[in-house]
Amino acid sequence: MKYWLLKSEPDAWSWDNQVKEGASMWDGVRNYQARNNLKKMKKNDLCFFYHSVTEKSVVGIVKVVKEYYPDPTDNTERFVVVDVKATKKLKKPVTLYQIKENIKLKDVALLKQSRLSVMPIKKMEWNEIIKMSSS
C-alpha cells in the first residue's frame, strides 16, 4: 500500500466537490511525472487531498477506487486518470506553513516540487501529517 498527495485548486475542484460527487475521475493531469505517479497507484491506496493557491492546506483523504485508464478529456490519448473517493476529512487542515516548519517533513515532495500535482508521500510523512491534523 502506497501513499500519495493530490493537489487541486479549490476553485477548479475542491474537497467539497469530491465529497458531493463520491467516486469520481481525477482528470486533467497534463504532466508526465504526475501521470507516471497516477499509473503507479493501486486500488485502495490513500491520497491526501491538498488545496493549493488560496488555502494551501491538506484538507482530507481520498482512496483510489479504480486504477488508471485513459483520460477521456485528453484528445492526445497520452494521459490517464484514476477514480478516487473521499473517505475522511481531516479534523484540522494541515497547512503548507506547518509542513515547512516540521523538520520531519523537510523532504516532502510538495516543498521541493511545488508544481507537481500528483506526488508520492512516504509512510513516515503520511503518519506525521495525520498526527498534525489530529492534535
Place this chain on the structure above:
DNA sequence: GCCAACGTTGGC
C-alpha cells in the same frame, strides 16, 4: 538533439 521562447502553476 539543443535551446530559446513561451505558457502555466503556485507561493508570496
Place this chain on the structure above:
DNA sequence: GCCAACGTTGGC
C-alpha cells in the same frame, strides 16, 4: 498581482 520555477514547444 507579481514573479520565480518549471515544463513544453518548435525552430534550427
